[in-house]
Amino acid sequence: MVVAHNFVNELQRAVKQGLLIIALTLVISLMVNQLRYNSMPIVGQWSISEVITPSGTDISIPLQDAEKLFLAGSVLFLDARPPEEFEQGHIKGAVNLPWLQFDEYAEKILPKITPDMTVICYCDGETCTLGKDLAFSLIEFEFLNIRVLVDGWTTWQEEGLPTERLPQEL
């Protein structure tokens, strides 16, 4: 009984000290953040439903618009995921241009894309940035109609839209 009482007392003391340490941490960390040259906002914009280029344009495309373009046959889908994932399944007609192997694949694929072709880059997962990174790179190569379908692979499948497993050649 005495041992349990001592343990509770020790724990209470520890919790009080812990809260003091946390308070001290908050003061120091927020002060340093304010004073440093690369300070971060306390609340950041992490939602990736928008894809904003350095020039301030949102190049994300809603799934419904991507579907319309697909049905009209007037779009090229570029899958930015690694080849192993692409082979497991991709949007029907998509071409694999893995962002992590861009230099190796770009030589073959980029010459076949005309600058005014509508291209939609995608990858998989809400946190995946491969599609965005690929799109930004294509914009630097002066392709004019580049869009990003955020979390493209998952959302395409969830809507039951056409997919395939065979690799595509342009």
Added chain:
Amino acid sequence: MNYMKESIMPTRDKMKKLSQINTAHILEIGVRWIIGIIFIWASIDKIVHPQEFARIIFNYQILPDELINITAITLPWLELIAGIFLITGIWMRGAAIICVGLLTIFSGLLVFNIFRGMDVACGCFSTSVEYASSGSKYWYVARDLLFLIPAAYLFYSVFMKKNSKSE
């Protein structure tokens, strides 16, 4: 006279007990240093690169977006300050409970991510956002579970042992 001699001269049992207390005390100090240095080391890169650390936190997909930046700003400093206090003995009980708590949470998060099938960078000691291979994520978990051993001893030593002389 004989009674006074017995009370002044240490018995063999008392000597043995003193030796055990000293060993336990040295072990506790050693564990505090090990865990303290781990936390201080882990905090440095994250304090220098908070934006990169924020991206790692985002990739874990655990916290709401509104809490990501504040966590990236404050958590590395908490690791640094708790590590320093653990080593120096300032507010040592509070520092111990924070360090043990954080280690438990970090280990739990890594295991949780394996169950979710997520390949995310650990963010434990570095803000390098590499795509974790399936081998390395098991190594991160094993390493963090190993850190829990001295952490468990620290908790026991600080809160359960009667003769803790740490503060």
